[in-house]
Amino acid sequence: MIDIDQSSVLAALSVAAGLTVAGVMMTWPAVSRRQFAAKVRQLSIETAATPISPAAGSASLVKARPIYQRLYNALHLETQSDDGDMRSKLRMAGFRGRGPVTVFLVARSLAPVAAAAVAALYIFVLLDLPYPLSARVTAVIAAALAGYYAPSLYLQNRILKRQTSIRDAWPDALDLMLICIGAGMSIEMALRKVADEIGGQSRELGDELNLVTAELAYIADRGQVYEALAHRTGLDEIRAAATALAQADQYGTSLGDTVRVLAQESRDGRMADAERRAERKKALEAKRAAARAAKSGPKTAKP
Numbered sequence: 001m002i003d004i005d006q007s008s009v010l011a012a013l014s015v016a017a018g019l020t021v022a023g024v025m026m027t028w029p030a031v032s033r034r035q036f037a038a039k040v041r042q043l044s045i046e047t048a049a050t051p052i053s054p055a056a057g058s059a060s061l062v063k064a065r066p067i068y069q070r071l072y073n074a075l076h077l078e079t080q081s082d083d084g085d086m087r088s089k090l091r092m093a094g095f096r097g098r099g100p101v102t103v104f105l106v107a108r109s110l111a112p113v114a115a116a117a118v119a120a121l122y123i124f125v126l127l128d129l130p131y132p133l134s135a136r137v138t139a140v141i142a143a144a145l146a147g148y149y150a151p152s153l154y155l156q157n158r159i160l161k162r163q164t165s166i167r168d169a170w171p172d173a174l175d176l177m178l179i180c181i182g183a184g185m186s187i188e189m190a191l192r193k194v195a196d197e198i199g200g201q202s203r204e205l206g207d208e209l210n211l212v213t214a215e216l217a218y219i220a221d222r223g224q225v226y227e228a229l230a231h232r233t234g235l236d237e238i239r240a241a242a243t244a245l246a247q248a249d250q251y252g253t254s255l256g257d258t259v260r261v262l263a264q265e266s267r268d269g270r271m272a273d274a275e276r277r278a279e280r281k282k283a284l285e286a287k288r289a290a291a292r293a294a295k296s297g298p299k300t301a302k303p
Helices: 006-027 036-047 066-074 078-082 084-092 098-126 133-182 187-198 203-216 222-233 236-251 255-295
Strands: none
Touching (some): 084 098, 084 133, 084 222, 098 133, 133 187, 133 203, 133 236, 133 255, 203 222
16 A cells, blocks of 8 residues: 655645646636627627527627537537536626627636646656656646536636626616716617627626617517626626616606716715725724734843
């Protein structure tokens, strides 16, 4: 029985983790981004005949490259493409259509193999680490597990960044929308104007509002459009705004009053978040000051 040194295992795992990053990044290709105007035009044409359903996903806006499509077919990943949770996360990350689904499934299937192969190449061949065989095999297995979860971690990180960008710009977007509606603009014209103005601050929110404008031009049920926006962003603030706008359209209440209430609530929420962050920062600085004072305090003399 081989005796495994714990430090040897940790050292091998750290080397494998570093090598895994390069292997995984090569297997996660960047989906080519077309011009947004072409995306909106294609979505508008396709959604004219097909109503929007949050579970069904958006229209096919991005096509996967032929090599990924061939790998997708060779690995028989068709059964996994119907995962509603995966499709929802891809939409929340800004990936729309079947192309990103194909790329993600291929990356998730091949990343463990690529990560294990790169780790094995470095550990067993190039570096020839002086560790027990069981420790090196454990490191390769850990690299394979890291490769399997790497695409999901990347997707989750992209969702968080996108949601942060949209959340930070949302109060300003509501203020601009209130001004536009107060000036007599329709909801479509107001959204288009806000999308143009807010795009410099948050490209993600500008893209979403442009998409909503295109959908409103072709879809009679505005409630479905607002609901689709809430599902694509995954933010409670936008879900509440979508519900309020849908109810205002359904019951014929004043759109200006609805947007005014939403804008006020959004400003209050942002102010509350700023106060909470300031309080946390103040408490952290107090703890650091107390720790520094404890370290630099007078030392008791030894008897």
